[in-house]
Amino acid sequence: TSPLFQGYRLGDMSLPNRIVMAPLTRNRAGAGFVPSDLAADYYAQRASAGLIVTEATQISQQGQGYQDTPGIYSDAQVAGWRKITDAVHAKGGHIVVQLWHVGRVSHSSLQPNGGAPVAPSAIPANTKTFVNNGFAETSPPRALDASEIRGIVEDYRRAAANALKAGFDGVEVHGANGYLIDQFLRDGANQRTDRYGGSIENRARFLLEVMAAVIGEIGAARTGLRLSPVAPANGLSDSAPQPLFDHVMDELERLHPLYVHVVEGATQGARDIAPDFSFAALRRRYSGAWMVNNGYDLALAERVLAAGEADLVAFGRPFISNPDLVERLRRNAPLNPLDRDTLYGGGAKGYIDYPVLEPVD
């Protein structure tokens, strides 16, 4: 059989296949930033995935960057997620929540008291965000005072505790795509002169403090991490990504989270934007589960799994338009086209109404 359909032991979970539903922002949260009341259907329809990673979910109001994304810092939000984890578990699925703080990729209208978004340094993202049903320039950020960082680490810890209360099998810390953790890691956004900036060790400190706090709260076997070492997402860059992420992997080997999920290349874009960057070098430094993502199809997924270059493959957009992606990959069946007009925002259309394959008789 295809390596995609081999089972895989991931911590306490026995995954039936190597196919992961990647985190997908859909901007459909309800009042109070609780997940959509359609989300239980949406995620349950996709529960045949070996593992589901939810859409990015903010750990605090300060951590929100786009309209109508869900949080996991209030009792109402936890209750909303409980319905979703119950629906996925009823279908035999496994689901973790992606914990998100956007840092500078936000707009003052979303921030507590209409304040400036926070970041390691006061360097604008020069990108747009989705607010008030349109795109707007992100607001210029203010640099965090070192004394504020402990509070944000505590917000991640509390969100991880809330994730277990909500019935999740674990969390994926969002360290990718130019959001707060990634802003601390990369010298294009982090020009601090204190213990959180300058050297590679200092720039990795915030990520590692977050990981240690989350692992301390819910255990390494329930804590994953997403990274995008060379993605230019949200205006990020770094002068030397290989030594930076080599160091990150050495430190993660020590903390030993459940898995590392890497975006290979530019998120949703070209895979080969950094030909001299070695993802294999990163993987050699870490003995936990390795999850790869970005533009995979059946052939490429089977190739990397057969070659032992990855343990799990995450698919994003294909899961939006194919709730039964697993069955379609198994049969090498055609995929439903993606409706781009209903990707972000809206209701049931383009969310829970994509068709599944006819059952084979």
Ligand SMILES: C=C(C(=O)O)c1ccccc1
């Ligand atoms: C959380 C996101 C990411 O990680 O890129 C995101 C946010 C808005 C639109 C698409 C994706």
